Amino acid sequence: MSSSRACPNCGAQLRAIAKYCDECGAPIEGEPTSQPVGKMTKQEVEIILRMREEKDNLFKYHPQSPIPQDAKEAFEGLKYLPVNPSYRFLCKLNRYPNPATIGMMTSTGQERNYLKVGFVRFTIGGKPQTLQTFKAIQTSQQEGEKEQLFIPFRDATSGKESYAAARYLDSEELKDDIFLVDFNSAYNPYCAYSDDYSCPFPPQDNWLEIEVRAGEKKLRDQSQEATS
Numbered sequence: 001m002s003s004s005r006a007c008p009n010c011g012a013q014l015r016a017i018a019k020y021c022d023e024c025g026a027p028i029e030g031e032p033t034s035q036p037v038g039k040m041t042k043q044e045v046e047i048i049l050r051m052r053e054e055k056d057n058l059f060k061y062h063p064q065s066p067i068p069q070d071a072k073e074a075f076e077g078l079k080y081l082p083v084n085p086s087y088r089f090l091c092k093l094n095r096y097p098n099p100a101t102i103g104m105m106t107s108t109g110q111e112r113n114y115l116k117v118g119f120v121r122f123t124i125g126g127k128p129q130t131l132q133t134f135k136a137i138q139t140s141q142q143e144g145e146k147e148q149l150f151i152p153f154r155d156a157t158s159g160k161e162s163y164a165a166a167r168y169l170d171s172e173e174l175k176d177d178i179f180l181v182d183f184n185s186a187y188n189p190y191c192a193y194s195d196d197y198s199c200p201f202p203p204q205d206n207w208l209e210i211e212v213r214a215g216e217k218k219l220r221d222q223s224q225e226a227t228s
């Protein structure tokens, strides 16, 4: 029995009051949490709605759509929770000085390696939350290209309103380690639509206990499942 904590980056045991991991130097706590941006402009909301529309068109008509061929005819678009500014944050990325490589299990039972880049902190419903952020090992960043983080997560809606296994967020750097973390853009992995895809599942660090009532919902609701 132990009340000790482990470093989220390297797994080393932490001293009780540690703000940094002795082993790898990772920042641990005391980092400020971001509050929601509070409100979104009409234009910001429209951009999200337009992107959803374009994605629906791609999914219905594009040959590389993840929607199985025999389901395309009946496909009426993806389902979303209403756009909500309380789930939109500007977060400082707390970088790990020596990012660990971790294997994420995939929907087809394989393991895929990611670099654990750091963590972001934000507040939902007054409660501080932490998510670990990742990068695929294979991708190389071009000179001058903005950094992109991959943030797979689960929350209390997973398996109810939203897809059980995971939702994903791609977060782009705005400037100087400040990233837009907008759960209104949370989307389902392709394995939500078809078994043909192998999609990584979020590590347990990224299972949030609170509800994230924004972003993509399950494609099928209960009533549709009952008739299929």
Ligand SMILES: [Zn+2]
Pocket (backbone or CB within 6 Å): 007, 008, 009, 010, 011, 012, 021, 022, 023, 024, 025, 026
């Ligand atoms: Zn560590």
